[in-house]
Amino acid sequence: MIDILDLTADVLVIGGGPAGAWAALKAAQAGADVVLVDKGYTGTSGATASAGTGVWYVEPEESAREAAMASRENLNGHLSDRRWMARVLDQTYANINELAAAGRYPFPTLADGTALRRGVQGPEYMRRMRAWLKRSGVRILDHSPVLELLTDPTGAVAGAAGRRRQLDQPYRVRAGSVVLATGGCAFLSRALGCDVNTGDGALFAAEVGAAFSGMEFSNAYAIAPVFSTVTKTAYYNYATFSHEDGTVLEGAGSQRGRSVIARALLSERVFAVLDLADEKAQAAMRLGQPNFFLPFDRMRINPFTDRFPITLLLEGTVRGTGGIRVVDDDCSTGVPGLYVAGDAATRELICGGFTGGGSHNSAWAMSSGTWAGRAAARHAATLGPAGKRRRLTAAGRAGLRPTGTPGDPGDYRELVRAVQAETHPYDKNYLRRGEVLTGALATLDERWAEASAHLRGDVEARQAVAMLAHARWMYTAALARPETRGMHKRLDHPQADPLRRHRLMVGGLDELWSAADPVRPHTPLDLAVAS
Amino acid sequence: MIELVSHDRCVTCDRCIAACPTNVFDRGADGVPVIARQSDCQTCFMCEAYCPTDALFVAPQPAPVAADDPLRDEEYLIASGLLGSYRAGIGWGHGRTPGARLAVGPDLKPIVRPGKATT
Ligand SMILES: Cc1cc2nc3c(=O)[nH]c(=O)nc-3n(C[C@H](O)[C@H](O)[C@H](O)COP(=O)(O)OP(=O)(O)OC[C@H]3O[C@@H](n4cnc5c(N)ncnc54)[C@H](O)[C@@H]3O)c2cc1C
Ligand code: SF4
Ligand code: SF4
Numbered sequence: 001m002i003d004i005l006d007l008t009a010d011v012l013v014i015g016g017g018p019a020g021a022w023a024a025l026k027a028a029q030a031g032a033d034v035v036l037v038d039k040g041y042t043g044t045s046g047a048t049a050s051a052g053t054g055v056w057y058v059e060p061e062e063s064a065r066e067a068a069m070a071s072r073e074n075l076n077g078h079l080s081d082r083r084w085m086a087r088v089l090d091q092t093y094a095n096i097n098e099l100a101a102a103g104r105y106p107f108p109t110l111a112d113g114t115a116l117r118r119g120v121q122g123p124e125y126m127r128r129m130r131a132w133l134k135r136s137g138v139r140i141l142d143h144s145p146v147l148e149l150l151t152d153p154t155g156a157v158a159g160a161a162g163r164r165r166q167l168d169q170p171y172r173v174r175a176g177s178v179v180l181a182t183g184g185c186a187f188l189s190r191a192l193g194c195d196v197n198t199g200d201g202a203l204f205a206a207e208v209g210a211a212f213s214g215m216e217f218s219n220a221y222a223i224a225p226v227f228s229t230v231t232k233t234a235y236y237n238y239a240t241f242s243h244e245d246g247t248v249l250e251g252a253g254s255q256r257g258r259s260v261i262a263r264a265l266l267s268e269r270v271f272a273v274l275d276l277a278d279e280k281a282q283a284a285m286r287l288g289q290p291n292f293f294l295p296f297d298r299m300r301i302n303p304f305t306d307r308f309p310i311t312l313l314l315e316g317t318v319r320g321t322g323g324i325r326v327v328d329d330d331c332s333t334g335v336p337g338l339y340v341a342g343d344a345a346t347r348e349l350i351c352g353g354f355t356g357g358g359s360h361n362s363a364w365a366m367s368s369g370t371w372a373g374r375a376a377a378r379h380a381a382t383l384g385p386a387g388k389r390r391r392l393t394a395a396g397r398a399g400l401r402p403t404g405t406p407g408d409p410g411d412y413r414e415l416v417r418a419v420q421a422e423t424h425p426y427d428k429n430y431l432r433r434g435e436v437l438t439g440a441l442a443t444l445d446e447r448w449a450e451a452s453a454h455l456r457g458d459v460e461a462r463q464a465v466a467m468l469a470h471a472r473w474m475y476t477a478a479l480a481r482p483e484t485r486g487m488h489k490r491l492d493h494p495q496a497d498p499l500r501r502h503r504l505m506v507g508g509l510d511e512l513w514s515a516a517d518p519v520r521p522h523t524p525l526d527l528a529v530a531s
Numbered sequence: 532m533i534e535l536v537s538h539d540r541c542v543t544c545d546r547c548i549a550a551c552p553t554n555v556f557d558r559g560a561d562g563v564p565v566i567a568r569q570s571d572c573q574t575c576f577m578c579e580a581y582c583p584t585d586a587l588f589v590a591p592q593p594a595p596v597a598a599d600d601p602l603r604d605e606e607y608l609i610a611s612g613l614l615g616s617y618r619a620g621i622g623w624g625h626g627r628t629p630g631a632r633l634a635v636g637p638d639l640k641p642i643v644r645p646g647k648a649t650t
Contacts, residue, residue, distance in 0.1 A: 039552075041549055041552055044551070044577040045552035048575065049552070049575075050575035050577055106631045107631070108632055108633060108635050110635065119636065120631070121631045122623060123623070124621065127629075166554065175612040192575060193577075195571075196552050196553065196573075227591055228591040229573065235637075238637075277637070281637040281638070284635060284636050285636060287630070287631075287633050287635060287636065288634050288635065288637065290620035290630055291576065293620075294576060294591060297589065297616065298591045298602065346568075424585040
């Protein structure tokens with residue numbers, strides 16, 4: 001092992017997906033000295049880089065904006081907030097246009113000359129973001145997973161420590177403020193590009209006292225051919241789903257009928273064919289999302305004519321909406337010096353209890369990244385040079401500093417399997433029932449006691465612990481919501497309960513808690529009541 | 532999963548080692564990357580996109596394919612046009628138009644299913 005690498009910065013950004021990239025860019029534009037660290041490689045790592053995204057880009061025209069905001073409110077259980085939606089629509093519009101101009105992203109132009117800006121291809125978007133960050137003076141450390149946050153004597157966040165894994169070198173960054181942009185948690189399900197998303201940032205945040213919101217809306221499952229990882233779901237709009245014998249699977253659909261597919265998959269194979277796409281659509285699909293076709297082309301399957309078997313892969317909070325609770329417009333967390341962006345943060349503010357198919361997540365990533373980056377730069381400027389001379393304490397616990405006798409470094413593997421056994425199955429996490437959730441939570445709590453006493457390792461151990469913590473927050477929230485709302489489906493409570501139209505906070509590590517959020521979503525329903 | 536590093540094509544530029552998000556490759560003694568941790572491969576295809584000589588191939592399956600699978604056979608992958616097909620698909624590489632520039636996808640409005648009444 002080589003000596004520790006010691007760096008200082010005004011702002012440290014953890015995670016180099018779109019949220020972290022925008023945070024770093026905006027902090028640098030505000031004059032801060034910025035270090036960006038990623039577990040993988042800024043440019044290829046994270047859900048967006050390999051998947052690509054539609055973007056919630058809506059012209060600033062009143063009726064279009066109104067329709068955009070209203071379109072999801074029913075699906076999302078009326079938990080989204082109109083004021084936040086309007087802010088995100090404004091910010092996203094500005095950022096996408098900046099990406100086209102200063103970021104040089106090659107958006108397509110239609111025959112009539114208008115530019116089409118409602119989507120980005122992942123590899124191109126994140127390659128351009130990386131180049132832009134370099135031009136802006138951001139220092140990037142790739143293959144440098146963060147292991148824990150560092151705090152000052154007052155409990156404010158003042159940096160982070162991690163390991164440069166290709167050099168086997170520990171590192172530490174002292175910073176005036178920190179932005180967490182580590183993405184969501186997909187429980188190592190192999191969903192496209194999501195294996196880096198093990199919820200590490202949520203664990204770090206919990207260790208310094210941050211709370212969570214929307215963790216019951218953390219069970220996004222996406223369709224993929226069984227022989228692949230490609231969880232791109234938009235084109236299943238053109239699909240007919242069927243049983244093994246070829247008869248149509250009634251009620252199955254890509255968006256509203258996905259639980260029908262989950263139910264069927266518990267006992268049989270399910271097939272799809274994209275037979276509703278005409279030739280014109282087929283050609284456009286190839287141009288729109290080339291990666292959608294990789295598995296089919298490589299397996300010599302024509303998805304428009306050949307039925308192929310499908311599965312549902314867990315994407316957890318990547319396309320769910322839960323995450324670290326945001327306490328203010330600047331994406332602060334309530335912990336001094338700590339800001340949050342992208343999937344690591346709750347997206348309920350604009351998505352309520354449902355995302356899934358497209359656009360809002362990427363808009364949230366770039367908007368929250370912008371606000372968090374600017375606020376982090378401001379906070380660091382207020383502290384001045386003294387902010388980088390603070391005495392630091394390491395905040396990491398389970399997986400790094402066990403309270404009892406340390407176990408074998410390979411023990412994390414067994415823990416990962418145990419967490420997956422409680423989170424992946426459709427009859428536990430998708431089609432939820434109180435008694436099953438209670439049993440799963442009890443198992444996970446036992447695992448937590450064991451892991452915090454004995455597990456000691458490195459990046460892999462911390463990932464396993466982060467997944468475990470996620471699963472416990474998720475089921476704690478799911479039990480605290482005995483109703484069906486958004487993507488949270490309780491088979492034992494199939495209706496929405498009008499008295500539960502509030503957001504739920506959860507938190508804690510050894511002892512978990514949950515409570516109704518005193519901040520009400522600002523929705524047209526609330527306005528109707530008020531007037 | 533990643534199944535092939537072509538020794539004939541690789542120019543030992545290290546780009547895949549840097550770009551792989553889950554750190555699957557190590558640099559081999561001769562400079563050609565070795566697939567050191569295949570079980571960590573998340574089948575994201577990014578290494579293919581970054582390889583300037585189309586020396587890498589990722590099979591779509593989330594688990595390793597059998598030893599005699601054609602998706603591990605370099606000759607088959609070249610003959611079938613699969614080697615380098617992702618990089619071509621996104622329009623990366625000298626003289627190509629970036630795929631992003633052409634990415635006008637289909638209309639994703641709900642589709643009326645033939646033979647079914649709509650309400
Ligand atoms: C297949 C698929 C399709 C999607 N399609 C759409 C769509 O059409 N529209 C839409 O709006 N959204 C879509 N999404 C969701 C969207 O991709 C995410 O919301 C978005 O990527 C979030 O950005 P992020 O920067 O927060 O996280 P990510 O892009 O996931 O980036 C997180 C980064 O943090 C890094 N990281 C993690 N842990 C650590 C650590 N310990 N230390 C350092 N770095 C760390 C990771 O390596 C990664 O680079 C899709 C997701 C998937 C999986
Ligand atoms: S497919 Fe992705 S995870 Fe696998 S080797 Fe290539 S870049 Fe790495
Ligand atoms: S990117 Fe391609 S050419 Fe470069 S080292 Fe990897 S395999 Fe070889």
